[in-house]
Amino acid sequence: MQKMKSLCVYCGSNFNGDPVLRKAIEDLAEIMASQNITLVFGGGSVGVMGIIANEILKRNGKAIGVIPQFLMDKEVGHKGLTEMVITENMHQRKQKMADLADGFIILPGGFGTLEEFFEVLTWLQLGLHAKPIGVLNVNGFYDPLFLQLDVMVQSRFVKQINRDLVFNETSAEVLVDKMQNFTAAPDDVWFRDRNLT
Numbered sequence: 001m002q003k004m005k006s007l008c009v010y011c012g013s014n015f016n017g018d019p020v021l022r023k024a025i026e027d028l029a030e031i032m033a034s035q036n037i038t039l040v041f042g043g044g045s046v047g048v049m050g051i052i053a054n055e056i057l058k059r060n061g062k063a064i065g066v067i068p069q070f071l072m073d074k075e076v077g078h079k080g081l082t083e084m085v086i087t088e089n090m091h092q093r094k095q096k097m098a099d100l101a102d103g104f105i106i107l108p109g110g111f112g113t114l115e116e117f118f119e120v121l122t123w124l125q126l127g128l129h130a131k132p133i134g135v136l137n138v139n140g141f142y143d144p145l146f147l148q149l150d151v152m153v154q155s156r157f158v159k160q161i162n163r164d165l166v167f168n169e170t171s172a173e174v175l176v177d178k179m180q181n182f183t184a185a186p187d188d189v190w191f192r193d194r195n196l197t
Helices: 019-034 049-059 069-073 089-098 113-126 143-154 170-178
Strands: 008-011 038-041 064-068 085-089 105-106 133-136 166-169
Touching: 008 069, 008 113, 019 038, 019 049, 019 170, 038 049, 038 089, 049 064, 049 085, 064 069, 064 089, 069 085, 085 089, 089 113, 105 113, 113 133, 133 170, 166 170
Parallel strands: 008 038, 008 105, 038 064, 064 085, 105 133, 133 166
Antiparallel strands: none
């Protein structure tokens, strides 16, 4: 199996000052840089986005930002990246980020982070890509989200095999290692038979 050469990291444009989160970001940057994994991210200089990019660059890693023109116009684009791709809109941004990445990692964030996570997860379930998806669950931030995913399984809106497509880890090292050995196996039976009972 081919190893990941790039990772799209979805994360917040805010940072809450949590030192545990800061350490997790630094750990992830160290692992990515040491394995020559290029960062693909939203291109911002602010919040968690800015921190992960700076930590990657500090370690002589590569960072590719993808940002729509309207956000560049607001001067939130990072100025020191390996490469900056400017798109016309948010839809093109998300598609470009997905195209450039061999896998996806989700850090703590807000609405946009969750939206991006569920989009690439849905694409994986539909067989539109076969790339690993991992949640770096810092300080239990995403515990309630995974409880909700379990409720979806219990309520028969999601199959367990598709719920299990997402890695949920507290260690960046463990997460990246599991993602490196991922093989996609979504169950598309729901597409042929909508009755999950």
